[in-house]
Amino acid sequence: MKLLINGERRDSVSGKVFTVRNPATGDVVGEAPLGGEDDVRHAVEAAGEAFADWSAKNPRDRAKILFFAAEEVRRRNTELGSLLTAEQGKPIREAVDEINGFANILEYYYALSAGERGEYLNLRGYGRTLVRRRPLGICGAIIPWNMPAIIMGWKIGPALTAGNTLVLKPAGTAPLTCGKLAEILEGAGLPPGVLNVVTGPGETVGREIARNPGIRKVSFTGEVGTGRQVAMDAAPALKRLTLELGGSDPMIVCDDADIPMAVEGVIRGRFYNCGQTCTAVKRLYVYESIADEFIRRLTARVEGIVVGNGMERGVTMGPLNNQAGLERVVRQVDTARERGEGEIIAGGLAPRGENYEHGFFFLPTLIAGVPHDSVLFSEEVFGPVLPIATVTGLDEALERANDSRYGLGASVWTRSADVVVRATEELEAGIVWVNQHLRTPPEVPFGGTKESGIGRENGSRALDEYTEEKSVLIRL
Structure with a gap:
C-alpha cells in the first residue's frame, strides 16, 4: 500500500x-x-x-x-x-x-x-x-x-x-x-x-x-x-x-419478550465482530421471572459459537484485532473474577490448542449475577464478554440502563406497546432499538449522547x- x-x-x-x-x-x-x-x-x-x-x-x-x-x-x-x-x-x-x-x-x-x-x-x-x-x-x-x-x-x-x-x-x-x-x-x-x-x-x-x-x-x-x-x-x-x-449499550429483556428471538439478538448483538462494535450489547438486564430460562438458552447458543481464523469454513467468531484489545478484555474479566463480581458460566479465558497459539483469541464469555458496581458495567468491554444482571421490572431496568457515562445505543425486547413507548422515551441513547439491536442502516442518523x-x-x-x-x- x-x-x-x-x-x-x-x-x-x-x-x-x-x-x-x-x-x-x-x-x-x-x-x-x-x-x-x-x-x-x-x-x-x-x-x-x-x-x-x-x-x-x-x-x-x-x-x-x-x-x-x-x-x-x-x-x-x-x-x-x-x-x-x-x-x-x-x-x-x-x-x-x-x-x-x-x-x-x-x-x-x-x-x-x-x-x-x-x-x-x-x-x-x-x-x-x-x-x-x-x-x-x-x-x-x-x-x-x-x-x-x-x-x-x-x-x-x-x-x-x-x-x-x-x-x-x-x-x-x-x-x-x-x-x-x-x-x-x-x-x-x-x-x-x-x-x-x-x-x-x-x-x-x-x-x-x-x-x-x-x-x-x-x-x-x-x-x-x-x-x-x-x-x-x-x-x-x-x-x-x-x-x-463508543458505548456500553444496555439490552433489556422483559418478561413478555419472545425469548428465542431475544437470545438470537444477544448472539448477534454481542458476539458479532468478536464483540468489537461500538453499539454491541455490552450490558444485559433480564427480568427475574424469565432469567433462568433465558440464561439457559443463551448459554447453549454461546457454547455453539465456533472460534477461529475467519477464513476457515464454519468459523462464526474470529479473534480480537490486536494485542492491546486482548489484554484489556483479559484484565477486565480477571478483575471481575478476583473481586467475585458474578459467576462465569461460559468462556472466561483464551481457547487452547495449536490453532490459537499466534492469534488474539478469547472465548465468548457470559458472566451472570454481575453487581451494579462491577468493572464490567462501569467500563466499556470491547470484546466477546457479556455481563448479565437480573431486574425486578421496567423501573429498575431503565434506572440501571441509564446509569452509565455512555449513551450510544440501547434496546428493549417486549410485546407491550406501553413498554415500548416508555422505554423509547426514557432510555438515554442516541439510537434505541425495539426487538432488535446493532442494525444501523445508512438512512438512520447515528451518534451518541453523554460521553x-x-x-x-x-x-x-x-x-x-x-x-x-x-x-x-x-x-x-
Whole structure:
C-alpha cells in the first residue's frame, strides 16, 4: 500500500513503513507507509487545490462517481472481504457483508444528490429569504480498525456528496482495505486530491489532521480519551467536530419478550465482530421471572459459537484485532473474577490448542449475577464478554440502563406497546432499538449522547454536518 495524495501513490516523507499482520495467525498481510505531519500537510495542500473544481461540480455528477464505485465494490466484494478478514480478523461472511454495506452507503448518498440542500422563506417586511448550504472545504476523517470499511463509508459518503475534499487516516492495524476502496473510488472517476489517504500513527498523522488549520472539520470514531484529545487539538481553529466515542449499550429483556428471538439478538448483538462494535450489547438486564430460562438458552447458543481464523469454513467468531484489545478484555474479566463480581458460566479465558497459539483469541464469555458496581458495567468491554444482571421490572431496568457515562445505543425486547413507548422515551441513547439491536442502516442518523460523542453520521442530516448555512435576504 502507498499513500494516496493528489491522485498519486507515494511513499511517506520518512520513507519508513509498518507491517500489517493477521490477528488470527500473526502472518504478514502487507505493509503501509509510516506517514507523519509533513505527509498530512501535503495531503491538505492537494485537497485545497482540488476543492474549487470539486465543489463547483454538479452535485449529481459528483455522486455518480460514488455510484460507479459502489458497483465495482460489489463486483469485488469477495476479494475485498478476504483482505478485510486477513487484516481485521472477522469471519469472511461478516467481512463481505461489511464491504456490501460500504457500497450501500455510497448508493444512498447518490440517491440524495439531486441538488443542494436549503430552505426558502417569504417573510413580510423582509422579502424572500434563501438559506443555502455550502460545503465546508477540506475535511479530515480518522477511522478505527473494528469496522473500517463501513466507517470509511459513513465519513466519505456525506463529505464528498456535499462537495468537500477529504484527508483520511485509516487505523494502523487495518489500513489495507481502506486503501483498496480509495483506489476504486479513484478508478470510478474521483478527481486527484478529492480523497487523500495518509497512513501512520494517531500521535502524528491523527493529531496533525486535528490541528492543521487548513482542515475545517474533523470526524473521528474511537475511544473517549482519544476523542477528547482530538477535540482539544481542533479547538484553536474552532473546527467542526463529529465524535463517535463508543458505548456500553444496555439490552433489556422483559418478561413478555419472545425469548428465542431475544437470545438470537444477544448472539448477534454481542458476539458479532468478536464483540468489537461500538453499539454491541455490552450490558444485559433480564427480568427475574424469565432469567433462568433465558440464561439457559443463551448459554447453549454461546457454547455453539465456533472460534477461529475467519477464513476457515464454519468459523462464526474470529479473534480480537490486536494485542492491546486482548489484554484489556483479559484484565477486565480477571478483575471481575478476583473481586467475585458474578459467576462465569461460559468462556472466561483464551481457547487452547495449536490453532490459537499466534492469534488474539478469547472465548465468548457470559458472566451472570454481575453487581451494579462491577468493572464490567462501569467500563466499556470491547470484546466477546457479556455481563448479565437480573431486574425486578421496567423501573429498575431503565434506572440501571441509564446509569452509565455512555449513551450510544440501547434496546428493549417486549410485546407491550406501553413498554415500548416508555422505554423509547426514557432510555438515554442516541439510537434505541425495539426487538432488535446493532442494525444501523445508512438512512438512520447515528451518534451518541453523554460521553458517547457529539454530532451525527448517516442519514440526510449527515450532509448538514458537512455544510454550513448562508442566509440570503432578497428584496426587489
